[in-house]
Amino acid sequence: xxxxxxxxxxxxxxxxxxxxxxxxxxxxxxxxxxxxxxxxxxxxxxxxxxxxxxxxxxxxxxxxxxxxxxxxxxxxxxxxxxxxxxxxxxxxxxxxxxxxxxxxxxxxxxxxxxxxxxxxxxxxxxxxxxxxxxxxxxxxxxxxxxxxxxxxxxxxxxxxxxxxxxxxxxxxxxxxxxxxxxxxxxxxxxxxxxxxxxxxxxxxxxxxxxxxxxxxxxxxxxxxxxxxxxxxxxxxxxxxxxxxxxxxxxxxxxxxxxxxxxxxxxxxxxxxxxxxxxxxxxxxxxxxxxxxxxxxxxxxxxxxxxx
Amino acid sequence: xxxxxxxxxxxxxxxxxxxxxxxxxxxxxxxxxxxxxxxxxxxxxxxxxxxxxxxxxxxxxxxxxxxxxxxxxxxxxxxxxxxxxxxxxxxxxxxxxxxxxxxxxxxxxxxxxxxxxxxxxxxxxxxxxxxxxxxxxxxxxxxxxxxxxxxxxxxxxxxxxxxxxxxxxxxxxxxxxxxxxxxxxxxxxxxxxxxxxxxxxxxxxxxxxxxxxxxxxxxxxxxxxxxxxxxxxxxxxxxxxxxxxxxxxxxxxxxxxxxxxxxxxxxxxxxxxxxxxxxxxxxxxxxxxxxxxxxxxxxxxxxxxxxxxxxxxxxxxxxxxxxxxxxxxxxxxxxxxxxxxx
Numbered sequence: 001x002x003x004x005x006x007x008x009x010x011x012x013x014x015x016x017x018x019x020x021x022x023x024x025x026x027x028x029x030x031x032x033x034x035x036x037x038x039x040x041x042x043x044x045x046x047x048x049x050x051x052x053x054x055x056x057x058x059x060x061x062x063x064x065x066x067x068x069x070x071x072x073x074x075x076x077x078x079x080x081x082x083x084x085x086x087x088x089x090x091x092x093x094x095x096x097x098x099x100x101x102x103x104x105x106x107x108x109x110x111x112x113x114x115x116x117x118x119x120x121x122x123x124x125x126x127x128x129x130x131x132x133x134x135x136x137x138x139x140x141x142x143x144x145x146x147x148x149x150x151x152x153x154x155x156x157x158x159x160x161x162x163x164x165x166x167x168x169x170x171x172x173x174x175x176x177x178x179x180x181x182x183x184x185x186x187x188x189x190x191x192x193x194x195x196x197x198x199x200x201x202x203x204x205x206x207x208x209x210x211x212x213x214x215x216x217x218x219x220x221x222x223x224x225x226x227x228x229x230x231x232x233x234x235x236x237x238x239x240x241x242x243x244x245x246x247x248x249x250x251x252x253x254x255x256x257x258x259x260x261x262x263x264x265x266x267x268x269x270x271x272x273x274x275x276x277x278x279x280x281x282x283x284x285x286x287x288x289x290x291x292x293x294x295x296x297x298x299x300x301x302x303x304x305x306x307x
Numbered sequence: 308x309x310x311x312x313x314x315x316x317x318x319x320x321x322x323x324x325x326x327x328x329x330x331x332x333x334x335x336x337x338x339x340x341x342x343x344x345x346x347x348x349x350x351x352x353x354x355x356x357x358x359x360x361x362x363x364x365x366x367x368x369x370x371x372x373x374x375x376x377x378x379x380x381x382x383x384x385x386x387x388x389x390x391x392x393x394x395x396x397x398x399x400x401x402x403x404x405x406x407x408x409x410x411x412x413x414x415x416x417x418x419x420x421x422x423x424x425x426x427x428x429x430x431x432x433x434x435x436x437x438x439x440x441x442x443x444x445x446x447x448x449x450x451x452x453x454x455x456x457x458x459x460x461x462x463x464x465x466x467x468x469x470x471x472x473x474x475x476x477x478x479x480x481x482x483x484x485x486x487x488x489x490x491x492x493x494x495x496x497x498x499x500x501x502x503x504x505x506x507x508x509x510x511x512x513x514x515x516x517x518x519x520x521x522x523x524x525x526x527x528x529x530x531x532x533x534x535x536x537x538x539x540x541x542x543x544x545x546x547x548x549x550x551x552x553x554x555x556x557x558x559x560x561x562x563x564x565x566x567x568x569x570x571x572x573x574x575x576x577x578x579x580x581x582x583x584x585x586x587x588x589x590x591x592x593x594x595x596x597x598x599x600x601x602x603x604x605x606x607x608x609x610x611x612x613x614x615x616x617x618x619x620x621x622x623x624x625x626x627x628x629x630x631x632x633x634x635x636x637x638x639x640x641x642x643x644x645x646x647x648x649x
Contacts, residue, residue, distance in 0.1 A: 062442075069447040070608060102447075131395065131442045133402030165407040 005090040005146065006111045008083070012096065013104055016077050024071045025105055028064035029056050029112045058113060058124040065109045065128060066136065068102050075101050093177030093206040094145050106139035107146065115148035122152050129156060134165055141171035144178040151182070158187045161194055169198065173205060180207025189216045193223060196238050203237060203306045217245035221253050228256075236264035237305040243275030251280055258288060264305055270295050271302055335545050335581065336538065336571070339372075342580035346373060349592070350616070351575045353377040354600035355454070355483070355515060355535065355562035358405055358416070359384070359397075365565075365572045366412035372576040375615040376415035378604060379405060380454040380483055383425045385567055391435045398443045406448065415615040417604070419453030419483045420444045427467035428459070437470060444478050450604040451475070453483025454515060457494045460487060465501070472505045481606050482512045483533075486521065495521045499528055513603050516564070518542055522550060526558055531603045535564040536574035544578040548585050556594035560603065 014022055056064075079087075079097045087094050096104050115121045125147065129140055141160050144153050157179065160172035172179065173195050179188060188211050195202050202208060220241055224234045239257065242250050257269035270291035273281040285292050294300035351374045358366070358379050369377075379401055388394055401418040409416035420443045422436045444452060452475040457464050475482045482502065487494035495514060502512050509529035517525060517532045525532040536544050547561060563574035571577070579596050583589075601610055 063445065066442065067445040070445065074611065127442075131399060131439070133399070133446050133448070134406055135447055137403070165404065167407070 002090055005087065005094075006108070008086050008090065009096070009104065009108045009111065012077065012079060012083055013101070013108060016075070016101060017072070021072050021101075025064075025108070028060060028109065056112065058120065061109050061112055062124060062128055065106050065139075068105050068109070069135070072102050072105055077101055077104055091145050091177060093175075093180065095175050096142075097175075099142070100135075102135065103139045103142060106136070107143040110140070110143045111146055118149060122149060125153075134167060137163075137165070137168045138171040141168065142176065144172070145176065145181075150178070153178075154182055158183070158190075161187070161191045166198070169194070170200070174200065175204055175206060177206045179205075180211055183211075185211075185213055185215065189213070189219065192216060192241070193219060196220075196223065196235070199235070201235075201237070201307065202241075203302075208241075212241055212244065214245045217242040217250065218247075221250050224253060233262070233265075235305075236262070236268035237302055237307075239268040239272045240302045240305075243272040244277070246272065246276040246278045246281045248280075251278065251284065254281065254284060258284070266291060267294075267300055268305060271300065271305075335543070335577075337577055337580060339368075342577060343372075345580040345583045346576050349373050349576070349579055349589075350375050350597055351579065352597045352600045353563055353572075353575050354513070354533065354560055354604060355380055355564045356572060357382055357564070357566040358409060359400060360567035361565060361572055363408075363412070366409065366414065369572050370413045372573050374414060374572075374575065376417065376610075377409070378417045378419060378450060378483075378600070380419040380451075380485075381421050381423065382454055382485075382566070383423045387429070388426065388432070391432065391439065394432075394436050395439060398439075402443070402446050402448060417448050417450045417609065419451035419481075419604075420446075420449050421452045421455040421471055421483075422467055423454060424456055424458040424464045424468065424485060424487075427464045428461055430463050433463070433467055437467070440471075440474065441478075444474060444480060448609055449480070450607040450609045451481040451483045451513070452478070453513075454485035455482065456484040456498045457487045458485075460490065460494055460497070468498070469501060469505065472502060472507060475511075476505065476507060479607075481604055482507065484512060484514045486514060486516045491516075491518070492520055496524065499525065499530060502530075503528075510603075511606055513560070515562070516542075519546065519550065522554060522559075526554065531558045531560065531599070533560045533562055535562055536578050537564055537568075537570050538574075544574065544581050547578050548582050548587065551582060551587060551591065551595055552585070556591040556599065558599065558603075559595050560599040561595050562600075 013025065017025075077096065077099055079095075084095060084097060087096065096107075110125070113121060113124055125140070128136065132140060137160070141157070144150070144157055147153060157172055160168055161179075163169045173191055179191055183191065192202060192205060192208070193216075195205060220238060224238075227234050236257075239253075242253075246254065254269045254273055257265040260266060260269075266288070270285055270288060273285035274292075274295040276282065285295070291300070351372070353369075353374055354377070356377050356379060358377070381398060381401060384397065388397070398420060401420070406416040406418075420440065422433055422440065426436075427433050443449065452471050455468055455471045457468065472482060484498050484502070486498060495517075499509070499512075499514065503509065510531070513531040513533050514521075514525045515533040516535045518534075522532050522534075534542050534547055534550065536542055536547055551559065561575055561578055563570060563572055565572040565574065575596050579592050582592050582595075601612060604610060
């Protein structure tokens with residue numbers, strides 16, 4: 001992990017906290033006595049870990065990670081576009097917008113752990129996972145894109161997808177670039193399906209477009225049939241995952257959607273057919289001239305169905 | 308358990324009957340329709356309830372009856388634990404899954420962490436538990452060290468009670484004391500004396516499971532006196548009303564200690580209704596069923612009443628993500644009255 005991202009996170013923290021909170025965090029990241037701490041010798045210069053990692057013993061950092069809510073205020077951080085862009089430059093898709101100060105500070109504390117000894121490093125983080133409460137789990141999963149040895153966390157990450165704790169699931173599934181980069185196709189598809197199953201918006205999944213695949217599109221059709229059989233519905237935007245892979249079975253689903261009394265279902269069918277290479281899909285769309293026009297002119301896009 | 312408690316003596320619940328209590332249960336159970344109007348608009352805080360042992364029906368009923376927040380003390384789960392991992396998993400569930408489950412029913416969930424007295428007697432295991440306990444007591448929403456104290460009043464129990472008092476002192480956390488079922492009066496006095504010996508301010512200590520015999524000394528020495536309303540056993544709600552009439556609301560709080568025994572997660576709302584019937588003032592009811600618990604455990608710095616005082620929002624995602632994430636899953640409102648299940 002680059003030092004720049006740590007520095008960027010620190011800058012966001014520093015601009016959203018009181019001097020007392022900044023001091024507590026600095027103290028926790030450099031509190032081992034007798035160890036020199038370049039970069040933080042001047043109090044008030046808020047750059048611990050700017051050019052170097054904090055020199056705290058792991059246990060100090062781990063305790064600080066746990067105790068953070070006792071020393072930091074309850075507030076939500078909204079990042080500026082510039083801050084967001086700076087983070088994305090380092091890690092595409094990484095966002096801290098809407099995080100609590102505690103969550104952000106916890107993630108920053110994790111970046112202060114020294115990764116040079118792989119065994120010690122992974123043991124510290126495993127211990128935090130094993131003893132974590134709900135908000136700690138959220139912070140840990142949010143930090144995955146920043147941790148060293150990403151392969152080491154793959155099982156944890158797929159386990160979070162199995163979580164029934166909504167916030168924990170959200171931390172891995174939504175606004176998190178880790179799954180896009182490291183999940184197998186099977187694990188990825190499970191993540192997307194579970195997001196749909198939990199009625200959460202899939203457009204918050206990082207890499208949704210990049211990781212589209214035929215298996216997912218086909219499974220989605222089965223899922224929709226089950227929902228329809230139960231008299232329930234499927235959010236219209238999920239059909240964005242199918243356009244490229246339309247086959248005769250999926251085409252029948254498109255017909256079902258065109259026949260729906262919900263306008264958004266009809267729009268979704270039009271958008272999916274518009275993206276299809278299957279000639280039959282193009283013929284089907286041509287039957288609905290108004291919708292075809294909106295799709296072709298770009299007046300209607302998937303963004304209209306994102307909620 | 309009131310009918311055949313002797314058969315159950317080998318596996319007693321949170322409370323054990325005395326012969327006397329069994330013969331003259333001073334408890335009255337009242338039906339929801341008979342008391343819902345009496346407590347309309349009241350909010351309740353249950354500072355002692357073991358939700359891991361309760362069902363979703365209970366959560367729904369509690370939410371409906373006005374319970375907005377609760378404290379789940381770490382306790383003995385009925386089956387002795389055989390290793391550190393099960394302690395770890397149990398502690399993690401108190402701050403993880405159970406906390407989340409509670410939030411789904413609109414109830415804010417706090418807990419106290421500790422090694423219970425019964426299992427303090429397994430010394431090799433107790434040693435290991437003490438090593439991991441510090442990792443848990445600093446966690447968000449942990450409002451005290453508890454429930455700790457005496458069961459059989461053995462030397463091992465005393466040892467771990469003292470160690471945990473020190474832990475509480477260091478972490479600046481209140482202490483929730485479980486007083487023993489047998490030899491209660493002496494056990495209560497001994498628990499308080501030891502806490503004072505460790506230099507702990509009695510206003511940071513909640514002495515639990517009081518009765519008419521113990522309450523005076525507890526209050527006189529400056530401790531909080533908690534009463535557990537547990538059907539057919541130590542404290543019935545009829546008797547509770549009399550205690551409040553006699554001692555007033557100061558430093559007194561009521562809890563259900565509902566667990567896997569025959570217990571009642573609605574003990575607080577029912578007792579509030581009974582107090583209301585007996586003409587006890589709304590302010591007194593508010594203190595003993597809500598405010599005093601918040602004042603006592605709030606010393607931990609972990610209770611923010613804005614999280615629940617105007618009703619705890621079931622969907623908390625906004626707070627975490629700043630956007631409107633829809634939530635699938637459970638219904639917070641009771642659905643039992645409907646024949647058709649959707």
